[in-house]
Amino acid sequence: MDDEITLVKQRLSAVERQVAELTAAVLKVEANTASTDELTCCQAEIAALRTELVAMEGRLGNRITALEGLLKAEIAALEGRMNTKMSELEVRLIRWSVGTIIATVGVVVALMKLLS
DSSP states (O other): OHHHHHHHHHHHHHHHHHHHHHHHHHHHHHHTSOOHHHHHHHHHHHHHHHHHHHHHHHHHHHHHHHHHHHHHHHHHHHHHHHHHHHHHHHHHHHHHHHHHHHHHHHHHHHHHHHHO
C-alpha cells in the first residue's frame, strides 16, 4: 500500500508540474496576444491610414498630371525655338552659298578678262 501511495504522490507531483508548466505557457501566450479592443483600434488606424494613402495617391496623380502638362508645353516651346533657329541657320547658309557663288563667278570672270 505504501508503494501505491508513493506512486500516487509521484503522479500528483508530475500533474502539479504539468499544471504549473501549462499555466506558465498560458500566461506567456496571453502576454503576446492582443485584446479585441486593441485589434479594433489597430484596424481603425489601418483603415484611416489606407484612406490617407488613397488621398495622397490622388494628390500625387494630380501633381504628376500637372507637371506632365507643363513639361509638354515647355518641350513644344523649345521645339518651336529650335525650328526658328534652324530656319535662321538655313537662311544664313543659303545667303553664304549665294555669296560664295557670286564671289567665285566674279573671280572667274576677272581671271578670264585678264587672260583674254
